[in-house]
Amino acid sequence: MREDLKFVAVGHVDHGKSTLIGRLLYDTNSLPPDKMEEVRQMSEESEGVLEFAFVMDHLEEERKNRVTIDTAQIFFRTAKREYVIIDAPGHKQFLKNMITGATLAEAALLLVAAEEGLQEQTHRHAYILSLLGIEQLLVVINKMDLVDYSRERFEQIKKDITHRLGEFGLTPLLVIPIAAKPGDNVARRSEKMPWYAGKTLLEGLDMLQPAPSKEEGPLRFPVQDVYEREGEKILVGKMSSGILTRGQEVMFHPLGKRATVDYIKVFEGKREQAEAGRSIGLVLKDKSALQGLKRGQIACAVSPSPKVSNTITATIFWMNGEPLRKNEKLYLKCATQQVLCKVKKIRERLNSSTLEILEEDADLLHETEVGKLTIKTEESICMDPFEQVEEMGRFVLMRDTDTVAGGVVH
């Protein structure tokens, strides 16, 4: 079976993400004839030009206003593998949708329009990618046709974006000059830019690496639920990191209880091992060890152990119109853990595009802003630094029933 790869397309509004994706699908022959016909028909109804953006922008409001509102996913394949493209809206108002799309990606494609250069959402999206730990990045400088395919213009923007990304700790794999509408350097090499000898976008995509397996990390198995079958208690869940083996000794955190794995149960029967990413059932040897084991306990390797604490130092992005208030009560969810918490201190309030520190020791944090916080939880929870175990180092905050922020711990 061919491998597959998920990447998110990000960038400022109107820099041409939806058009580029439409062009990619068209050039790789991934558009069904009836879809192509639909696009042609739609284009006739509006203006008469072949409108690739319509392939991705399906909502009536999106097509009429020519702006992507929500994130979408589309599939295509090259000779090398299958791709999932996650289209993320470029408008500041729809940042939560961009973030929703980006959390699923293994790599990113950042677009910058040649005539406009770096804009507010270019910076913001790049910074969000770095926060989410998406380090594999291709940059395309789009709309080269609007700047007469100028090499100077390309080199200038390439220098600007490379410098900016460096500040976030990101290094683009490639920076490619393209024109999505006519299709220059997307799937086919452009004759208009003889000065560019590098790869086309399609060749660049085939260079991206799938996210490395989490098997190498320390064992972390968050208990999702406890089922009972034929008098046997089964702890079910999905492996976050590492490998679990029959007979292994584990520590449940935050409870701090030691237990031995009897066997790993799946629908088909018993397994000797389970690796990161697999949904399983876990049956323990010593039935008395089950006391207190329920959703939110994490089966961990005895060493290295995670951090168990009720004070968290974190960076969060706020995604709700109603600002975060210092000392407000919220729910924090990390893996299968859910605890009440209070934001004790907003140490820094940042503009997520300019990275300017707007305020230190703030009382409020507004939509699209990034905050460096100290959070106090009502009960101890178990986490790892995001850089070490991603799944156990990221969390969301909930107000009533709404997800209002995402964050990472350090």
Next chain:
Amino acid sequence: MDKLDELESQSIYIIREAYYHYKKLAVLWSIGKDSTTLVWLVRKAFFGEVPFPALHIDTSYKFPEMYKFRDAYSKKWGLELVMAQNKEALAGGMNCVKKLECCTALKTEALKMAIAEHGFEALLLGIRRDEHGIRAKERYFSPRDEDFKWNYQDQPPELWDQYKSQAEEKTHIRVHPLLGWTEVDIWRYLKREQVPITDLYFAKDGKRYRSIGCTTCCNPIESNAASIDDIIYELETTTTSERAGRAQDKEDTYTMQKLRALGYM
């Protein structure tokens, strides 16, 4: 793990999340390949014992093969089968000419009645992102209000594996464990797991159904694919879209958006 292992584990995780948070849960089973895959995954998530009902929306216009398949496998798999039908609309006489009206009455309204009668808080549905551009915009956990409206202009954020675990009052949650699967993934999985499937999908006399629903609105495609292997090969080489034979998608450009905004599956 290969791609099918990853898809399966993610779907099982989502199914178990839905069951943990919403005890009044049902799996919507249309007897097609996707919802049959979903029922299979539900069985795997609970080690063979499905702890909530399978809901079948019966428009009365389904293929006879589908009714036969439903009765045979709901019994074999020990499913608690709940049937829903808009009897009033059927008694008043339905014409399937106006698709928006007919799908809304026989599917969306019938589903509303079933939710009201059984008090379901959440439903598992087998929709996939690659089926239709509108479905590509869905979330894994998607709230619907009292009137069933889908607020597609302001969907909740959904980060990593963290899904909506609490619903506002008077809403129900649509849960979509197969959202990330493609059509060919489904067939590769049906083959690997040897999941039984109605034979409407296999070619007879040069035609087969690629997507099934009501007899009135489904057209077979030209095909000689008579086995799962043939179908996988056909899908790997075709560019025609899956729902090309489904009439309700065709009425006008935004029919699917309108249907879904009104609560259609």
